[in-house]
Amino acid sequence: MSFELDSLDEKTTDLFEGYVVRKDLAREFAEKYPVPNYVAEFLIGKFCATTDEDEIAEGLEIVHKQLRDKVVKAGEQELFKARAKDKGTVKVIDLITARLDARSDNFFAAIPSLLINDAFIPSEFVYEHERMLTGGFYAEIEVEYGATQTEGQRSYPFTVKNLRPIQLSKRNVLDDLAAGREKMTTEEWKDFLCRSVGLEPSVLSERAKAVLFLRMIPFVEKNYNFIELGPRGTGKSYLFQQISPYSHLVSGGKATVAKMFVNNSSGQRGLVCQYDIVCFDEVSGISFDQKDGVNIMKGYMESGEFSRGKENIRAEGGIAMLGNFDVDVEHQQRIGHLFGPLPKEIRDDTAFMDRIHSYIPGWDYPKVHPDLLTEHYGFVSDFLAESWNRLRGESRLHKINGRVFFGDALSGRDRRAVNKTIDGLLKLLYPSSDMDIEEEDIEWAVRTALECRRRVKEQQKRIGSAEFRNTMFSYRLGVDGIEQYVSTPELHSENEISSDPLPPGQVWGIGPGDQNEGSGLYKIEVTTTPGSTIRLINVKAPSGLRESVKTAEQVLYTQNRILIGDHNPKEAEFSIQVRSLTSAKGGSSISMPILLALCSASIGKSLKGGIVIVGGMSVGGTIEPVYNALDMAELAAENGAVAILLPVASRKQLIDMSDDLASRLMVIYYKDPRDALFKVLGE
Numbered sequence: 001m002s003f004e005l006d007s008l009d010e011k012t013t014d015l016f017e018g019y020v021v022r023k024d025l026a027r028e029f030a031e032k033y034p035v036p037n038y039v040a041e042f043l044i045g046k047f048c049a050t051t052d053e054d055e056i057a058e059g060l061e062i063v064h065k066q067l068r069d070k071v072v073k074a075g076e077q078e079l080f081k082a083r084a085k086d087k088g089t090v091k092v093i094d095l096i097t098a099r100l101d102a103r104s105d106n107f108f109a110a111i112p113s114l115l116i117n118d119a120f121i122p123s124e125f126v127y128e129h130e131r132m133l134t135g136g137f138y139a140e141i142e143v144e145y146g147a148t149q150t151e152g153q154r155s156y157p158f159t160v161k162n163l164r165p166i167q168l169s170k171r172n173v174l175d176d177l178a179a180g181r182e183k184m185t186t187e188e189w190k191d192f193l194c195r196s197v198g199l200e201p202s203v204l205s206e207r208a209k210a211v212l213f214l215r216m217i218p219f220v221e222k223n224y225n226f227i228e229l230g231p232r233g234t235g236k237s238y239l240f241q242q243i244s245p246y247s248h249l250v251s252g253g254k255a256t257v258a259k260m261f262v263n264n265s266s267g268q269r270g271l272v273c274q275y276d277i278v279c280f281d282e283v284s285g286i287s288f289d290q291k292d293g294v295n296i297m298k299g300y301m302e303s304g305e306f307s308r309g310k311e312n313i314r315a316e317g318g319i320a321m322l323g324n325f326d327v328d329v330e331h332q333q334r335i336g337h338l339f340g341p342l343p344k345e346i347r348d349d350t351a352f353m354d355r356i357h358s359y360i361p362g363w364d365y366p367k368v369h370p371d372l373l374t375e376h377y378g379f380v381s382d383f384l385a386e387s388w389n390r391l392r393g394e395s396r397l398h399k400i401n402g403r404v405f406f407g408d409a410l411s412g413r414d415r416r417a418v419n420k421t422i423d424g425l426l427k428l429l430y431p432s433s434d435m436d437i438e439e440e441d442i443e444w445a446v447r448t449a450l451e452c453r454r455r456v457k458e459q460q461k462r463i464g465s466a467e468f469r470n471t472m473f474s475y476r477l478g479v480d481g482i483e484q485y486v487s488t489p490e491l492h493s494e495n496e497i498s499s500d501p502l503p504p505g506q507v508w509g510i511g512p513g514d515q516n517e518g519s520g521l522y523k524i525e526v527t528t529t530p531g532s533t534i535r536l537i538n539v540k541a542p543s544g545l546r547e548s549v550k551t552a553e554q555v556l557y558t559q560n561r562i563l564i565g566d567h568n569p570k571e572a573e574f575s576i577q578v579r580s581l582t583s584a585k586g587g588s589s590i591s592m593p594i595l596l597a598l599c600s601a602s603i604g605k606s607l608k609g610g611i612v613i614v615g616g617m618s619v620g621g622t623i624e625p626v627y628n629a630l631d632m633a634e635l636a637a638e639n640g641a642v643a644i645l646l647p648v649a650s651r652k653q654l655i656d657m658s659d660d661l662a663s664r665l666m667v668i669y670y671k672d673p674r675d676a677l678f679k680v681l682g683e
Helices: 006-017 023-032 037-046 053-070 078-086 125-127 173-181 186-196 208-222 237-244 293-303 331-337 350-354 381-391 413-430 441-462 544-557 561-564 590-601 629-638 648-656 659-664 673-680
Strands: 020-022 089-101 106-109 116-120 137-151 155-166 228-231 247-251 277-281 303-306 311-314 318-324 356-361 378-381 404-406 473-477 506-511 521-528 535-536 572-580 613-614 643-647 666-670
Touching: 006 186, 020 023, 020 037, 023 037, 023 053, 037 053, 053 089, 053 506, 078 089, 078 137, 078 413, 089 155, 106 125, 173 381, 186 208, 186 378, 186 413, 186 648, 208 228, 208 237, 208 356, 208 381, 208 413, 208 441, 237 247, 237 277, 247 590, 293 303, 293 318, 293 350, 350 441, 378 381, 404 413, 404 441, 413 441, 413 613, 413 643, 441 473, 506 590, 506 629, 521 544, 521 590, 535 544, 544 561, 561 590, 561 673, 572 590, 590 613, 590 673, 613 673, 629 643, 629 648, 629 659, 643 648, 643 673, 648 666
Parallel strands: 116 155, 228 318, 228 356, 247 277, 277 318, 506 613, 535 572, 613 643, 643 666
Antiparallel strands: 020 378, 089 106, 089 137, 106 116, 137 155, 303 311, 404 473, 506 521, 521 572
């Protein structure tokens, strides 16, 4: 079946002519030859950056010849060495690393595919490309045979005569990227970025796309530290191994201080100085060779500096930590906390956790399967990697100054962490500094950043540190914006009562069940639009619920001055939805929680988190008695409530409350509607 362009392909191949490649072609070569995707794409982008099928076929033949002639497959190393002897030189595409031999004061290169680890390499090559001293990079290497270097009794017949790194050298890549982005919508751009890293956006959920964009942040944000733990097989390390030459993957084992930071004996700078991201794969197996290794890492993650010897060294490489849960996320939270799979030296270290800017929910990303891989066009990886690298020197935070305000629960470190995540996400979405940033994109970035930072704080709180107790992260868009709270979904579902305040207009309520029913738990949601009515949008609402709404409506209209001040309820249309979360669905005698939801929506303020409201009224506002207050208190506590608001007349019924229930649930009494509203209204 022939490939068919879709509308996004047509648009992007026109906007980014010469910079795009069909991603399935790159995968085909990467599977045939032992090279990363970005190496195959470098060549395909060079010879096949077109949509013309004939030109693609011609270019693919050239790429195939290049890879066939220059990539050494297992068992072919002696054949390539023999070619070097016969012709004088041979060119190979491989990962090249180098080391200093102190005895001879010379550098020697390792070319793994040729099983050569002692090829002489001129020092100017090494100093021009220092990354070959800290893990190496892929290059086209010209190896000469016969220009023998001798040292004592030993000769070194192979010499690196020339090398060309496999990465883009063009300087104005970001200008070209930004110009094309300005002609695309945000959704088109998001989907195109997904395709550019080889994935098909149509099979990813919005949560999974958010995980993918969070993984991209350290490519565009300096000194960005994150952790992602989740199920196996979700491609956590793919982005850091296959897409960019600016990232380095450390797989298990010991991480030496000399390799990570600086070698004191030679002065050679380490991985964090040479790469944009240093990624620890299978982080549970990582350990440092020195006792102070973790402390050096903590200091670096905090300030971007480390001290070795007499000097302070500054670097810009971010730290990414990837690992697997042996159990699902719910079980992990039951048996410990979400940092459990980390090495024991840092597993319970709250100071280390505080340096992590975001905890990415890896459990929201699907396992890699063929349908997840795209066949469409995306950026050539080296063009994308180079553009991202240039974005590290820019910021988008000045674009949102005065547009976003954070709640008091965020500490200074929290704000720095959240701002770095927001900045990274907005740079990914808006590589053009001239574009105005849409409000909805700001809100998406803010909510994503707050959730990922709050996930870190929740684990610190779980370990038991009192200083991390307040995790109710919130934000406002605009000076007069409504305060919105952001939770971490894995801690509770939307149908569970949490200590987080609900959005304005939403409350939890309990009402007495009808005959032969226990008490019922309800979630009441009120929205406002311009108009002048109050309507219940439940289909086939029980008569008890309709009566409760009618009563709340009358009390709101007659007591509006003492309840909501200058806000006129007759200048808004209220839509009320009541959801029953238990078997009792009658909705009788819940006029007080409905009234407080109407008040909350009117004034645009949330009620305090974790509170369940109980009570019915007459149309004149007289509070009705409650006959099963203890049953209601037990139901509230069972569903996670931290407090229950009850009519004061029910106080005597709670004398028999058990010590366990009394220790888990605060009881707040009210005497009239205004008193009830005053006691549950948030700050």
